[in-house]
Every structure is written in C-alpha cells, then in structure tokens.
Amino acid sequence: MKEIRAKIVASVEKLFGRKQFKALKDLLCTMEPVDIADVLSGKPPAERVFLFRLLPKDLAIDVFEFLEGTEREELLSSFTDAEAAAVIEEMSDDDRTALFDELPAKTVKKLLFHLSPEERKIANTLLNYPEDSAGHIMTTEFIDLDETLTASGALDTIRETASKKETIYTAFVVDEERRLKGTVRLEDIILASPDAPVSGLMDEHPVFTSTETDREEAAGTMSKYDLQAMPVLDREHRLVGILTFDDILDVVQEEATEDFERMAGISPVEESYMDAGVLTLTRKRFTWLLVCIVTQVFSSFILENYAFALESVVALAFFIPLLIDTGGNTGTQSATLVIRGLTTGELSGDDVKKVISKELVLGLLLGGTLGALAALRALTMGTGYGVVLTVGISVVAVVSLGNLVGSLMPFAARKFGIDPAIMSGPFITTVVDIIGLLVYFEVARRLLGLG
Incomplete structure (x- = not known):
C-alpha cells in the first residue's frame, strides 16, 4: 500500500512540475477522497490550494471533509465568500459542526451568514447542543417514513431523497408529530410485498439515545447493540437526528486519544502533534x-x-x-x-x-x-x-x-x-x-x- 501511495505522489509531483494540469486533474479524479486528502496534506499551502481547485465540486467537498483542521482553515482563507459558502453548504451536518468547533467564533459567524436559511438553522441547532452530547455530533440527513406507507411507497420515498441522506440502509418510521415509532431496514422493505405496510415491517422497540446524552455513552450503546445508525430523540420523544457508525468511530478515537494522554500525565491536546506549537x-x-x-x-x-x-x-x-x-x-x-x-x-x-x-x-x-x-x-x-x-x-x-x-x-x-x-x-x-x-x-x- 505504501508503494502504491508513493507512486501516486510521484505521479502528482511529476505532472505538476510539467504543468500538465489536465492530466493531473484526470489522475486526481480516479483517486479516493481520503487518498487525495493524504496527498494534499503533504503539500505546501499554495500548492495545496491549487490542487484542490482542480477537483470537481462534489469530489472537492468529500476531500475537504477528510482534511485536518489547520489544512481546512488554510483552504477556507484562500476561498472567496461564495466558494466557502458552496463548500460549507454541501458538507454533511455532523462534519460541518466538527469544522465549526475548530474555527474561531468570528469565522463561524461569517460562514453561517453565507449558508442558506435551512442549512443555517440546522447548523445553529447542532452548535447549540453541549459539545460532548449526542445532539452536537448527530446528523439530520436521514430517511424518515410515514407510518401509513406501504413498502412500495417507502421505496419511492427512499429513491426521491436518498442522494441527500447520510445513510439509506436504515429508515426511521415517524408519526405526524415526528415521534419515533420504529426502525425498518432497507433489505426488509425490498423483500416485502409491495402492499405490505411499513408498520408491519418495522422494529417497534428500537434502541435510541437523546440529544443530551454524553457522546461517549451513546458510542457505548451503539457498540453494545452493533448498530449502523441510531436515532436521536429530543425531550418530547421526537426524532431530530441520527448517529452513524463513522460518527461513533470518530468519538471512540478521540476519547481513546484523550484517555491515553491523561493516563500519561498530559492534558488533552486538541491539535495533531505536528500542528501543535x-x-x-x-x-x-x-x-x-x-x-x-x-x-x-x-x-x-x-x-x-x-x-x-x-x-x-x-x-x-x-x-x-x-x-x-x-x-x-x-x-x-x-x-x-x-x-x-x-x-x-x-x-x-x-x-x-x-x-x-x-x-x-x-x-x-x-x-x-x-x-x-x-x-x-x-x-x-x-x-x-x-x-x-x-x-x-x-x-x-x-x-x-x-x-x-x-x-x-x-x-x-x-x-x-x-x-x-x-x-x-x-x-x-x-x-x-x-x-x-x-x-x-x-x-x-x-x-x-x-x-
């Protein structure tokens, strides 16, 4: 794997040095976002910005989410207000909240101003939850189904909204007041008779957490029950978001790092070792x-x-x-x-x-x-x-x-x-x-x- 990465980095440097930017763009477009982020991380700020601008919009947003805090801040500072708004607007809710946590309050306020009213409302809601709570790290991009739908109607709903959702493998059944009634797997909907009611396919006693629950406790719950996604409810038992497996992996990694540092007698360091002064x-x-x-x-x-x-x-x-x-x-x-x-x-x-x-x-x-x-x-x-x-x-x-x-x-x-x-x-x-x-x-x- 290291050899393949070394060849890719060498190819990028070779094409960049020859100013063959069309071929360089084509090469980057064949790579996974996380691999592109690794390549960009090793570049000087000016070269990183140039390479990032070569990427198509959708790929650029995915790559941006994999970059570290300092690297993302440097990119944002090189963007125009419109460019920054376009990137922040399309980020997933939880990743955007994580980015805002790293940025100065003045910068966050400026970026929030450029978001659409709908996205601004979502961002403000997540930011207002305690930093270590499940509500702060949840995403609002999930499939919700009306309890009166049939399997056929549920599939239609999923097709219409899937492209904007974090996950489609688990859907969440709600009533008119958005209270959680149950969860249903995509597999069960596909295999069911088209006329089968969703209410008959769902798990009526799903595992859930609340917006105020500590994120470490929520991570433990997801791990215990081996869940890919877990609903997050507010105090009125209304479904307001979900936690996904990748969110929990981030929490586990951060908490493990924090515990490791404390056990070694070091106060938790927010930045990476190389970024910390x-x-x-x-x-x-x-x-x-x-x-x-x-x-x-x-x-x-x-x-x-x-x-x-x-x-x-x-x-x-x-x-x-x-x-x-x-x-x-x-x-x-x-x-x-x-x-x-x-x-x-x-x-x-x-x-x-x-x-x-x-x-x-x-x-x-x-x-x-x-x-x-x-x-x-x-x-x-x-x-x-x-x-x-x-x-x-x-x-x-x-x-x-x-x-x-x-x-x-x-x-x-x-x-x-x-x-x-x-x-x-x-x-x-x-x-x-x-x-x-x-x-x-x-x-x-x-x-x-x-x-």
Missing part, C-alpha cells in the same frame, strides 16, 4: 510534571525523617529504586485495567468490592513472587538476614497496596465526576511511591530495631 505542548505536559515535583516533597520528607535508618544500615538504600518502581508499576497496571473496565461499561460503581477483593488476592500472589525474588537478590548481596526479610516483606506489602490504590482511585474519581483516566500514570506512581517508602522504612525500623 512547542509552547502548547510544554503547557500541556508541564502541569502534571509540576504536580509530581510538588508531591515528591513528601518523599523527600520521608527520606529525611528516616535518615537514621539509612545511616545505620546503608544496604537499605540499595533497594529503594526496586521498591518504588515495583509498587508504582503495579498500581499503574491495576488502574489501567479498572479504567478500561469503567470506560467500556464492563465495570460499574457496584463492582468496587469485587474488584478490591480480586486485586488484593492478585497483589498477594504478585507480591509474594516478586518479594521472594527481591529477597533472594538481597541475600546474594550479603546484606544480612534482617535486610533480606525487610526487603521481602516490604515488596509484598507495597505491591498489595499498589494494587489496592490503583483499583480504588478510578472508582473514587468516577464517584466525584472526574475522568478516571486522570488517576493513572504519574499520579498513581507518585502516591504509591510515598506509601511504599513509609512501609519500607517502618518495616526496617521494627525488624532491625532501628531508631
């Missing part, structure tokens, strides 16, 4: 690093207060890195598993006791094994049996406590309305480090008779 990346990464430095004051305080133990038994210092690394990594592993379970819906707040019980058993098994290995290492170093026993017991305790802390903190975060993903990475490691040092020196003080 150095100062932006510094600011996003600095916060948690600062938190780690501040919280490490506690570690320094513990070491200072137990300096007498290190002075009495220098060998204790050899195992501090082993102890805190083992505890921190154990806590992070436990937190990651719990966070994933909470995110996918596999775990809920009611499962906290079961999770704690399981993680304590796991902690004892892991800690026992690792503690034996650590004690063996201490023994081979000739540190004395007191230190050997101290290291072994401490590793068991720290691993068990790391598991307990790592599994509890995501539940606590969810309880207080905080994203559980925050309770991982640097945060868990720092907390377990502090606990681990306290446990280690207290065990040493008691077993070795120090202080």
Whole structure:
C-alpha cells in the first residue's frame, strides 16, 4: 500500500512540475477522497490550494471533509465568500459542526451568514447542543417514513431523497408529530410485498439515545447493540437526528486519544502533534510534571525523617529504586485495567468490592513472587538476614497496596465526576511511591530495631 501511495505522489509531483494540469486533474479524479486528502496534506499551502481547485465540486467537498483542521482553515482563507459558502453548504451536518468547533467564533459567524436559511438553522441547532452530547455530533440527513406507507411507497420515498441522506440502509418510521415509532431496514422493505405496510415491517422497540446524552455513552450503546445508525430523540420523544457508525468511530478515537494522554500525565491536546506549537505542548505536559515535583516533597520528607535508618544500615538504600518502581508499576497496571473496565461499561460503581477483593488476592500472589525474588537478590548481596526479610516483606506489602490504590482511585474519581483516566500514570506512581517508602522504612525500623 505504501508503494502504491508513493507512486501516486510521484505521479502528482511529476505532472505538476510539467504543468500538465489536465492530466493531473484526470489522475486526481480516479483517486479516493481520503487518498487525495493524504496527498494534499503533504503539500505546501499554495500548492495545496491549487490542487484542490482542480477537483470537481462534489469530489472537492468529500476531500475537504477528510482534511485536518489547520489544512481546512488554510483552504477556507484562500476561498472567496461564495466558494466557502458552496463548500460549507454541501458538507454533511455532523462534519460541518466538527469544522465549526475548530474555527474561531468570528469565522463561524461569517460562514453561517453565507449558508442558506435551512442549512443555517440546522447548523445553529447542532452548535447549540453541549459539545460532548449526542445532539452536537448527530446528523439530520436521514430517511424518515410515514407510518401509513406501504413498502412500495417507502421505496419511492427512499429513491426521491436518498442522494441527500447520510445513510439509506436504515429508515426511521415517524408519526405526524415526528415521534419515533420504529426502525425498518432497507433489505426488509425490498423483500416485502409491495402492499405490505411499513408498520408491519418495522422494529417497534428500537434502541435510541437523546440529544443530551454524553457522546461517549451513546458510542457505548451503539457498540453494545452493533448498530449502523441510531436515532436521536429530543425531550418530547421526537426524532431530530441520527448517529452513524463513522460518527461513533470518530468519538471512540478521540476519547481513546484523550484517555491515553491523561493516563500519561498530559492534558488533552486538541491539535495533531505536528500542528501543535512547542509552547502548547510544554503547557500541556508541564502541569502534571509540576504536580509530581510538588508531591515528591513528601518523599523527600520521608527520606529525611528516616535518615537514621539509612545511616545505620546503608544496604537499605540499595533497594529503594526496586521498591518504588515495583509498587508504582503495579498500581499503574491495576488502574489501567479498572479504567478500561469503567470506560467500556464492563465495570460499574457496584463492582468496587469485587474488584478490591480480586486485586488484593492478585497483589498477594504478585507480591509474594516478586518479594521472594527481591529477597533472594538481597541475600546474594550479603546484606544480612534482617535486610533480606525487610526487603521481602516490604515488596509484598507495597505491591498489595499498589494494587489496592490503583483499583480504588478510578472508582473514587468516577464517584466525584472526574475522568478516571486522570488517576493513572504519574499520579498513581507518585502516591504509591510515598506509601511504599513509609512501609519500607517502618518495616526496617521494627525488624532491625532501628531508631
């Protein structure tokens, strides 16, 4: 695939360099929109604009939807008002809303002014829903059928409106007040007798979501029921839009990226890595690093207060890195598993006791094994049996406590309305480090008779 793409890029550059623009246009028209977008992404702004203007209108709109935020903004700035309006007007509702979310408010206001009254109303409606809601990312381009239609009449309706709809494989049956009555598959309509009523073909208990539902929750519902499209209802149970599979894929990707960044101790970065400035990346990464430095004051305080133990038994210092690394990594592993379970819906707040019980058993098994290995290492170093026993017991305790802390903190975060993903990475490691040092020196003080 890479070789084919490299050949295409080479052909584009060759034709562009020779100014064979007719042949270049013909080549671009044979390509998929996403591949054209990839080619344009690698071009300088001026060349990107020129190549984009070679595309037929319909293809240009499809390509525009696949471009990244900065690239789209650069193209829009090169358009006349009429050109910009033509592109924005023909974009799908959900993609247009996503574009408006990325643009400055002044630019959005200008673009809205150039939309037709109908499209402007739709755009304003979607923009007014909360940004993380299902209503904000839904599309209003769906097939709706009157419940009184027959299969033949339904097919006629689909033929007349299909070209302007997001999907035609699932149609939505509504009454006169646009309340959802059910959903019907295109396949069932085609295979049914022409006189068969749509009401007899539809699923009368469809899975749906509301405009105010969090988009991540809506994505989970669609994934759970394996839906290609899901109706979105307002508070009066009226059908106002649908979520499609591609919308949910975008949500899943964005949420996964956001969780991954938070688990690594990075505030979510809206831009791509290459588009984000150095100062932006510094600011996003600095916060948690600062938190780690501040919280490490506690570690320094513990070491200072137990300096007498290190002075009495220098060998204790050899195992501090082993102890805190083992505890921190154990806590992070436990937190990651719990966070994933909470995110996918596999775990809920009611499962906290079961999770704690399981993680304590796991902690004892892991800690026992690792503690034996650590004690063996201490023994081979000739540190004395007191230190050997101290290291072994401490590793068991720290691993068990790391598991307990790592599994509890995501539940606590969810309880207080905080994203559980925050309770991982640097945060868990720092907390377990502090606990681990306290446990280690207290065990040493008691077993070795120090202080």
